[in-house]
Amino acid sequence: MxxxxxxxxxxxxxxxxxxxxxxxxxxxxxxxxxxxxxxxxxxxxxxxxxxxxxxxxxxxxxxxxxxxxxxxxxxxxxxxxxxxxxxxxxxxxxxxxxxxxxxxxxxxxxxxxxxxxxxxxxxxxxxxxxxWRNIRAAQERVLVYLNHLAQHNHQSTLAILDYPLKEVAAELGLTPETLSRALTRLEQEGKITRFANYITLHHPKIINKK
Structure with missing residues (x-):
């Protein structure tokens, strides 16, 4: 920077x-x-x-x-x-x-x-x-975004969410409800674990899609 x-x-x-x-x-x-x-x-x-x-x-x-x-x-x-x-x-x-x-x-x-x-x-x-917005599937879009956050913070598995999910949803072009469902499904599938202000990625080798 x-x-x-x-x-x-x-x-x-x-x-x-x-x-x-x-x-x-x-x-x-x-x-x-x-x-x-x-x-x-x-x-x-x-x-x-x-x-x-x-x-x-x-x-x-x-x-x-x-x-x-x-x-x-x-x-x-x-x-x-x-x-x-x-x-x-x-x-x-x-x-x-x-x-x-x-x-x-x-x-x-x-x-x-x-x-x-x-x-x-x-x-x-x-x-x-x-x-991100060109990725049609909400879960995939969210997972690519989380991977980007982890890379941006020089982490391989940790995505820090330092602003409200409502704003994250808007940035991704999703409704808050769609984002919430996508996060829930990703967690149920064992791809992430959610905490208060960060998310742990269990599949960190996802590559940002273009």
Missing amino acids: STAFLQQDNLPSTLRNVVVLRYLKQQQKLFRRGEQATAVFIVKTGRLKILRPTDSGKNLLQETVTKGHILAENALIEDFYPYTAIAEVPSQVIAYPKQVLLFSFREYPELAQEFIILLSQKIQNLQHRLE
């Missing part, structure tokens, strides 16, 4: 002097869709959810953003935020004013490279989500 943007002391002084650390309470909005896009953000601690409205007027969970990941990168090319960002838990985010950030990219190419790494990580995460 790229860390330059998380360590403010490593930033050029022109950018370091204007970045702001914002503290968000649970369910507090960082910004709303349609508001003036003045900054790009990186999550320092906590977790935020990104919501987009559907044609029916409901809010659709687009993604969940966790520590070290970027959000509102659209601000660099758009005048208004295209979605709403809400803290799911008490969180801290670092705000980078977009005009100063763009100036810093021109003056410090290595900073632009760090930003590209962050964007690449985000694209990779989105690709994973698309791959």
Whole structure:
């Protein structure tokens, strides 16, 4: 994970002097869709959810953003935020004013490279989500997802679930009821064992499907 943007002391002084650390309470909005896009953000601690409205007027969970990941990168090319960002838990985010950030990219190419790494990580995460949703069988989709979590945390058999199953279901494109049934069947088949905040995989060699 790229860390330059998380360590403010490593930033050029022109950018370091204007970045702001914002503290968000649970369910507090960082910004709303349609508001003036003045900054790009990186999550320092906590977790935020990104919501987009559907044609029916409901809010659709687009993604969940966790520590070290970027959000509102659209601000660099758009005048208004295209979605709403809400803290799911008490969180801290670092705000980078977009005009100063763009100036810093021109003056410090290595900073632009760090930003590209962050964007690449985000694209990779989105690709994973698309791959999961292309798996038709709910049980298989869930098992591939759990395997991904274990690999992401450098574990072979341990998938840590640090946010509610409702949000996991939304990320996988499943209803909470379907996710619950899939987990129950996987446990009954001896493929997983569930605990409060983590799941042990008994078949850890599943490969992410594309």
